[in-house]
Amino acid sequence: MFFDSHLHLENESFESDREEVIKRALDGGIDLMINVGSDLETSVKSVELSNEYIGKIFAVVGYHPHEAKFFNEGSYKAIKDLTFLKNVLAIGEIGLDYHYDYSPRDVQMDCFRKQLRLAGEVGLPVVIHMREATKDTIDILEETNAQAIGGVFHCFSGSVDTMKRLVSMNFFISFAGPITFSNSHKLRDAVLETPIDRILSETDSPFLAPVPYRGKRNEPSNVKEVVKTISLIKKIEIADLEKMLYKNLLNAFPKLKLFKN
Ligand SMILES: [Zn+2]
C-alpha cells in the first residue's frame, strides 16, 4: 500500500472538492495520509479530518516556523492538549525557515525549542521543516536531546552530508515531489545515499506537485510518482519498496501501531 506521510488537506485550495480528492487517493490505494498542522487552527482541522476518516487520515499538530510569531502560552497549552488525542501521531510541523523569514529567527528558534521539549515531555516524535537553516536546526536538536525524540525531516532538500547527520540522530528522511524534477541531481543523490530503512514518501499537498503534474495543485494520489522515482533511483521494485516504506512509517510514528498490525 501507498501512504502520504505529509500533506495539508485542510488547505483552502481543497475547499470545493476535498472529499473527492480524498476519495481519489483512497481509491488509488493511498490508504494512509498524515495531515500536518501549521498553527492552532490548522492543527484542529487536522484532528477533525482524522476523526472523519478514522484509520485513514491521521493528524500532526504544531506551529510552523512561518507562524512562530503567533505562538504564545495559550497556543502552547492548546497544542499540548491535542497531543493526547488518539489520532495525533506527532508534533509538527516545527523547525526553522530562513528562506522566507516570515517570523524573526530568534522567535522561530524559541518556538522550535519549546515544541521539541513538549514532544519529549508527551513522548511523541516530531515532524521537522528545515529550509536554509541546517546549522541552527542541528544545534537546537543537540541542545534539546532530540535524538531521544526522533521523527521525520519532511520534504528533505539538504545535502548527503546533512542527511547522514540527521539519520545518525535517529531521524527519518521524507522525500516529496522535487525528487521527480529533472534538475534535482543533488536531491537524487540524497535519495540514493539514504538508508532504505530511513526513507518515507510524501506529497506536501497542495504544494510541490511532482512531474508530470508540476505547477498544478498537488494531491495525495500523486505520491505514487514520488515512490516511482525512489524505486528507479534505488533500483527496488515498487511492490517491494511499498512494504519497506510502510514499515518505516510505523517506526517513524509508533502510535500508528495501535491502529495497524
Ligand atoms: Zn514544510
Ligand SMILES: [Zn+2]
Ligand atoms: Zn508541510
